[in-house]
Amino acid sequence: MNPPFAADLNLRLCHSCKLSCSLDQSPDSCPRCGARLHHRKPNALSRTWALMIAALVLYIPANLLPIMHTSSLYKESSPTILGSVVQLWRGGSWDIAAIIFIASIGVPVTKFLVLTLLLVTVQTRRNLASCRDRTRLFRALELIGYWSMLDVFVAGLLSALVQFGVFGVIEPRLGILFFGIVVILTMLATLSFDPRLIWDNNHDHE
Amino acid sequence: MSYPSDIIICEYCDSAYHRPQLARNQKATCQRCGGIIARHRMLSIDQALALSVTAALMMAVVCFVPVLFIRVQGQVHSATLLDASLALAQGPIGLMALTVAFATLTVPILQVSMMTWLFAFARKHQRAPGFRWQMRALEALRPWSMLEVFLLGALVSVVKLSGRLDVFPAVGLFALAALSMLIIGLAGRDLPLLWNDAR
Numbered sequence A: 001m002n003p004p005f006a007a008d009l010n011l012r013l014c015h016s017c018k019l020s021c022s023l024d025q026s027p028d029s030c031p032r033c034g035a036r037l038h039h040r041k042p043n044a045l046s047r048t049w050a051l052m053i054a055a056l057v058l059y060i061p062a063n064l065l066p067i068m069h070t071s072s073l074y075k076e077s078s079p080t081i082l083g084s085v086v087q088l089w090r091g092g093s094w095d096i097a098a099i100i101f102i103a104s105i106g107v108p109v110t111k112f113l114v115l116t117l118l119l120v121t122v123q124t125r126r127n128l129a130s131c132r133d134r135t136r137l138f139r140a141l142e143l144i145g146y147w148s149m150l151d152v153f154v155a156g157l158l159s160a161l162v163q164f165g166v167f168g169v170i171e172p173r174l175g176i177l178f179f180g181i182v183v184i185l186t187m188l189a190t191l192s193f194d195p196r197l198i199w200d201n202n203h204d205h206e
Numbered sequence B: 001m002s003y004p005s006d007i008i009i010c011e012y013c014d015s016a017y018h019r020p021q022l023a024r025n026q027k028a029t030c031q032r033c034g035g036i037i038a039r040h041r042m043l044s045i046d047q048a049l050a051l052s053v054t055a056a057l058m059m060a061v062v063c064f065v066p067v068l069f070i071r072v073q074g075q076v077h078s079a080t081l082l083d084a085s086l087a088l089a090q091g092p093i094g095l096m097a098l099t100v101a102f103a104t105l106t107v108p109i110l111q112v113s114m115m116t117w118l119f120a121f122a123r124k125h126q127r128a129p130g131f132r133w134q135m136r137a138l139e140a141l142r143p144w145s146m147l148e149v150f151l152l153g154a155l156v157s158v159v160k161l162s163g164r165l166d167v168f169p170a171v172g173l174f175a176l177a178a179l180s181m182l183i184i185g186l187a188g189r190d191l192p193l194l195w196n197d198a199r
């Protein structure tokens, strides 16, 4: 037997404290924590589209501009994200190269693809298994979201450590700014999306 | 005022269920979408308070003690969490310095201090002054707490530098590891259960 949907019981979930609020008693705000209640997150689809497209546009300079500038007695370099991965790979640190590749390129690209997939398919009627899979994809997005900040933290920490003559100097560059903004925008895009929309057209379908 | 709190709703698909009786370490998943809808509490209030005080101490350590240091030809240089933010403040990318400071200092400091406050009152079976807005703030801050990512970043930095100079993890790095685990466990699992406790 399938469980009922909250709307069928005249209930609404409070997103802040997770209380099931009765729409008869308090249609607008949660009686327990005071947060505003919404049937679905407001303008979820247009907000998610807007934030994701903005992130996609900024992802171009994030990849083209150098993220760090390294100078020591022997050499100078200002690699881009991909350039730093290649440097590490050639230097023999393939494990760290893989971690940075996954966090800085794999995760953002996956987020763009999955968000687009969710946004495009959200209003289509599909079977139960498809709805469940797409909801799982959304939960995966929530989990991986912030790991892309890795490169920003590495840039900060390396620049803080290596500032002196003997050690050489490492400075952050503009690419890391664009990259950080991309991560924040994709996190906001994920937060704006409402996975319950996936199920809305399938209520009578089971 | 009574709430229909014997019913829980899945936040991913809006399915409604009767609140299940859970044994220790059990969790309930939504049969429609597979999301987690309820967890049993892992810790007693005493344990949760003890751990949030521990987290507050770790936070103090992490603020002042270096996470990494480097050594070349007898010269030593170290960096704390704050130094990493400040290093980004130079040049045209000051905005990132603010973001990093927010995600690795402001948010964790707010989390540990508010959690300690809330658990301390919960132990006396009371709702702390400001309970409602602090619980809401903690839920809103949760996605922006990034200490565990910083921790991985510190490990990556060690390997990146190790070819050229001597890098060592410092005490702060171990405090950081403990702190990030504590915040994930407390803020994500046990804190929201305070809503269900007696008013």
Ligand SMILES: [Zn+2]
Binding pocket: A014, A015, A016, A017, A018, A019, A030, A031, A032, A033, A034, A035
């Ligand atoms: Zn609420």
Ligand SMILES: [Zn+2]
Binding pocket: B010, B011, B012, B013, B014, B015, B030, B031, B032, B033, B034, B035
């Ligand atoms: Zn569900």
